[in-house]
Amino acid sequence: MDIKSALFKCSSQFVDQCPKDGRPEFAFIGRSNVGKSSLINMLTNQKSLAKVSATPGKTRLINHFLIDEQWYMVDLPGYGYARVSKNERKGFSEMITRYILEREQMVFLFLLVDSRLEPQKIDLEFIQFLGENSVPFGIVFTKCDKLSQNKVESGVALYRRVLKKSWDELPIMFLTSSEKKMGKDSVLDFVESCM
Numbered sequence: 001m002d003i004k005s006a007l008f009k010c011s012s013q014f015v016d017q018c019p020k021d022g023r024p025e026f027a028f029i030g031r032s033n034v035g036k037s038s039l040i041n042m043l044t045n046q047k048s049l050a051k052v053s054a055t056p057g058k059t060r061l062i063n064h065f066l067i068d069e070q071w072y073m074v075d076l077p078g079y080g081y082a083r084v085s086k087n088e089r090k091g092f093s094e095m096i097t098r099y100i101l102e103r104e105q106m107v108f109l110f111l112l113v114d115s116r117l118e119p120q121k122i123d124l125e126f127i128q129f130l131g132e133n134s135v136p137f138g139i140v141f142t143k144c145d146k147l148s149q150n151k152v153e154s155g156v157a158l159y160r161r162v163l164k165k166s167w168d169e170l171p172i173m174f175l176t177s178s179e180k181k182m183g184k185d186s187v188l189d190f191v192e193s194c195m
């Protein structure tokens, strides 16, 4: 699949403010600064559809982007960002949890992890939460341009080993770099296969 049009639709603070047209949604989540907004721009061939920032915590609302007038990409706020107040963090996590558990239109969740890091506690806990709630999700390794191919592969292998300890079935995994436009077809072909 190649995307022909991508338009910003709306930003929502609460799930009940999200679009009500029933179009299917594919959402992107992960730690703050992992590259969610950059990935959305890469997939849609746009430079600044989703706002990218070197400072973590840029995306603070649920952002809907209408793709080819048929489906939505949803940019969710990053979790685990320390430099917001406790109250704000609680608000974010409530927003994310409610979106994930209540949003019937959400077909699939892409969980982004930084390919340079070993499995992080916060991500593993999040995966646990997704598994326990039967949320369909896959893991997207980001910023693969920053590592050699060998290092990327050993990082993925480590992730598999860690997940195997708790899960029989492993989620689908994607290797990406927004910088190098890597992984675009595998992500978009997967989306197409879900619709």
Ligand code: GTP
Pocket (backbone or CB within 6 Å): 030, 031, 032, 033, 034, 035, 036, 037, 038, 039, 051, 052, 053, 054, 055, 056, 057, 058, 059, 060, 077, 078, 079, 142, 143, 144, 145, 146, 176, 177, 178, 179, 180
């Ligand atoms: P929040 O909205 O703050 O949660 O962050 P985010 O997950 O949306 O990350 P964002 O896309 O804003 O990117 C964070 C930083 O990582 C920016 O400085 C990007 O330029 C950089 N970045 C994102 N993707 C890549 C990538 O594939 N390769 C490289 N080298 N840098 C990347």
Ligand code: MG
Pocket (backbone or CB within 6 Å): 036, 037, 038, 051, 052, 058, 059, 075
């Ligand atoms: Mg963002």
